Amino acid sequence: MKPAHPVTLQANARIRSELDFADQRDFEDAKRGFVGTIQDAYIPADAGGVSWSLKPYDFLSGNAPDTVNPSLWRMSQLNAIHGLFKVTDRVYQVRGFSLANVTIIEGDTGIIIVDPLQFTEHARAALALYREHRGNRPVVAVIYTHCHRDHYGGVRGVISPEDVHNGVAVIGPFGFTEGSFTESILAGVPMRRRALFQFGWSMEPGPMAHVDCGLGKAVGRGGDGFIPPTKLITQPTERHTIDGIEIEFQMTPGTEAPAEMNMHYPDLRALNLAENACQLMHNLCPLRGAKTRDALAWARYLDQALEVFVPNTDVLLVQHHWPVWGRERIAEYVAGQRDMYRYLHDQTLRLMSHGMTPKEIAAELMMPNKLSKQWFTRGYYGAVAHNVGAIYAHYLGPYDGNPANLNPLPPQSAAAKYVEYMGGSEAIIRRAQTDYDAGNFRWVVQALNHVVFADPANRPARELAADAFEQLGYQSESATWRNSYLLAARELRIRKSASAPGGVSISPDVVAVLPFGNFLEYLAIRVNGLKAQDLTAKFDWRVVDGKAVDVHRITVSNGALNHLPGTHGDRADAVVQTSRDQLPTLSAGRTALLAALDKNELHVTGDVQLFRKFLESLDEFDPMFNVVEP
Numbered sequence: 001m002k003p004a005h006p007v008t009l010q011a012n013a014r015i016r017s018e019l020d021f022a023d024q025r026d027f028e029d030a031k032r033g034f035v036g037t038i039q040d041a042y043i044p045a046d047a048g049g050v051s052w053s054l055k056p057y058d059f060l061s062g063n064a065p066d067t068v069n070p071s072l073w074r075m076s077q078l079n080a081i082h083g084l085f086k087v088t089d090r091v092y093q094v095r096g097f098s099l100a101n102v103t104i105i106e107g108d109t110g111i112i113i114v115d116p117l118q119f120t121e122h123a124r125a126a127l128a129l130y131r132e133h134r135g136n137r138p139v140v141a142v143i144y145t146h147c148h149r150d151h152y153g154g155v156r157g158v159i160s161p162e163d164v165h166n167g168v169a170v171i172g173p174f175g176f177t178e179g180s181f182t183e184s185i186l187a188g189v190p191m192r193r194r195a196l197f198q199f200g201w202s203m204e205p206g207p208m209a210h211v212d213c214g215l216g217k218a219v220g221r222g223g224d225g226f227i228p229p230t231k232l233i234t235q236p237t238e239r240h241t242i243d244g245i246e247i248e249f250q251m252t253p254g255t256e257a258p259a260e261m262n263m264h265y266p267d268l269r270a271l272n273l274a275e276n277a278c279q280l281m282h283n284l285c286p287l288r289g290a291k292t293r294d295a296l297a298w299a300r301y302l303d304q305a306l307e308v309f310v311p312n313t314d315v316l317l318v319q320h321h322w323p324v325w326g327r328e329r330i331a332e333y334v335a336g337q338r339d340m341y342r343y344l345h346d347q348t349l350r351l352m353s354h355g356m357t358p359k360e361i362a363a364e365l366m367m368p369n370k371l372s373k374q375w376f377t378r379g380y381y382g383a384v385a386h387n388v389g390a391i392y393a394h395y396l397g398p399y400d401g402n403p404a405n406l407n408p409l410p411p412q413s414a415a416a417k418y419v420e421y422m423g424g425s426e427a428i429i430r431r432a433q434t435d436y437d438a439g440n441f442r443w444v445v446q447a448l449n450h451v452v453f454a455d456p457a458n459r460p461a462r463e464l465a466a467d468a469f470e471q472l473g474y475q476s477e478s479a480t481w482r483n484s485y486l487l488a489a490r491e492l493r494i495r496k497s498a499s500a501p502g503g504v505s506i507s508p509d510v511v512a513v514l515p516f517g518n519f520l521e522y523l524a525i526r527v528n529g530l531k532a533q534d535l536t537a538k539f540d541w542r543v544v545d546g547k548a549v550d551v552h553r554i555t556v557s558n559g560a561l562n563h564l565p566g567t568h569g570d571r572a573d574a575v576v577q578t579s580r581d582q583l584p585t586l587s588a589g590r591t592a593l594l595a596a597l598d599k600n601e602l603h604v605t606g607d608v609q610l611f612r613k614f615l616e617s618l619d620e621f622d623p624m625f626n627v628v629e630p
């Protein structure tokens with residue numbers, strides 16, 4: 001790792017002079033109502049080692065070092081504040097114990113847990129901290145604001161499936177389970193690899209490495225689970241009384257998550273805007289990848305909340321970061337958040353209508369001066385340049401409309417031609433060095449990417465590209481950009497990191513509630529099309545769950561797997577029978593399925609060889625596929 005380049009020093013100095021670092025209100029708010037915490041927020045992992053600890057982030061004190069954008073440094077310090085906080089009477093939050101916050105509402109007989117964090121250990125530790133200070137109140141309900149894992153994965157740390165059986169309500173927005181499945185299962189493999197870049201998971205903390213994730217300090221590690229909602233909120237607004245607490249739900253589908261909802265607690269004069277109004281500019285498409293989000297809907301729901309809820313609100317809380325107190329400030333905050341997404345949306349559409357394409361819009365679009373000076377609009381997680389691309393794609397898809405980009409050579413072939421046209425890799429590296437010295441880091445990584453894709457073994461190209469990526473990381477205000485750039489540098493220098501978190505199989509809890517049709521989708525995307533193109537087969541697959549039998553008919557033809565509930569009857573080539581309990585093991589993929597067939601754990605009657613041929617056509621995926629090299 002190299003120190004900050006003079007041009008990086010200048011860029012970071014500019015940020016320091018442009019923003020009002022004397023404004024300390026956010027630090028006061030982030031500490032307001034502090035009740036207590038545990039040392040360094042240290043949480044051991046059930047499987048051994050550390051689940052969560054802020055100790056390695058002790059370096060985050062004082063002024064920003066040269067290698068961190070000062071604005072991001074400020075957010076990194078705010079996200080290092082941890083503990084149990086009183087938000088208002090009956091409302092508490094544990095912050096800094098996980099990427100997200102858990103909100104705890106005291107009902108008449110027990111507590112309502114809003115968003116039980118990402119990992120079992122995090123949620124359990126947060127609940128224990130709360131109980132240490134507020135007494136051993138029972139959990140009477142769990143509410144998920146939305147279908148992202150950092151808000152529900154730790155649910156087993158606060159309730160068990162037996163608790164649900166005994167009457168603990170689990171409430172979520174309509175589409176919760178489907179939203180969670182589509183995001184984490186079908187596109188799960190590339191999403192997890194890309195998430196490594198977004199969150200900087202495998203990077204060590206340090207002023208030249210990981211400082212933050214924007215939404216919170218880090219991801220952490222631990223056990224996770226899935227308990228599906230027993231009650232869904234379906235109407236645009238719904239009012240319910242839960243353990244004496246009146247809650248008005250506002251559904252906000254298509255915003256930060258496909259299934260999400262805000263909540264107003266009128267008697268407590270508190271408004272919970274879920275993840276729709278965190279203390280930053282959010283993503284309209286995260287760097288890990290997702291279906292693009294609807295900026296217009298996002299702005300509209302915030303506008304409704306401003307009109308309907310804010311007049312009866314004294315404190316605004318969100319499921320990341322700290323609350324905002326005082327009606328005037330809340331109104332300014334919600335209006336500012338609304339205007340930010342509305343502005344991004346409308347201005348991108350305006351520039352699109354002038355014929356501009358995503359990269360051109362990104363270079364041109366500036367946020368209005370007053371709004372961009374507000375700390376809560378800064379791009380610690382999202383970024384203007386990336387969000388305009390997401391809005392463009394939301395309306396027009398990934399193609400920019402220029403036929404030169406309709407069918408370009410793929411990266412490796414194009415790279416070979418670029419290198420040839422540009423006079424060979426040595427000439428490119430020489431010129432790139434001059435541009436590096438001048439601080440043109442964006443161009444250096446763009447040009448050297450061709451050299452690395454043409455010849456991944458070219459050491460000098462990898463090193464110089466890594467140097468430039470590092471400087472881009474040091475300058476980034478967005479934590480997700482910083483993490484991406486710094487991991488790119490690291491993978492160019494030392495090849496792929498060995499510290500990939502987790503495997504590719506799905507959590508057993510998820511498989512346990514997964515509709516079998518979704519499991520078949522999971523298999524369908526593993527069919528190697530060309531390998532299977534001559535395979536024509538009809539299978540019935542029976543899933544036995546106690547006394548219930550769920551039968552699906554699978555048709556394989558032209559390398560495609562289609563399926564429907566029901567049976568092929570006597571036209572089935574083979575009938576497969578499994579128990580529901582086997583599915584978690586089988587979800588590991590081809591090897592597990594073939595092993596189960598060999599051991600007779602997959603009960604197959606009929607043409608067993610044909611079924612085996614089908615299993616043999618399935619691909620297995622490398623969760624650490626290459627990103628910065630071919």
Ligand SMILES: [Zn+2]
Pocket residue numbers: 100148150151215275320
């Ligand atoms: Zn979140």
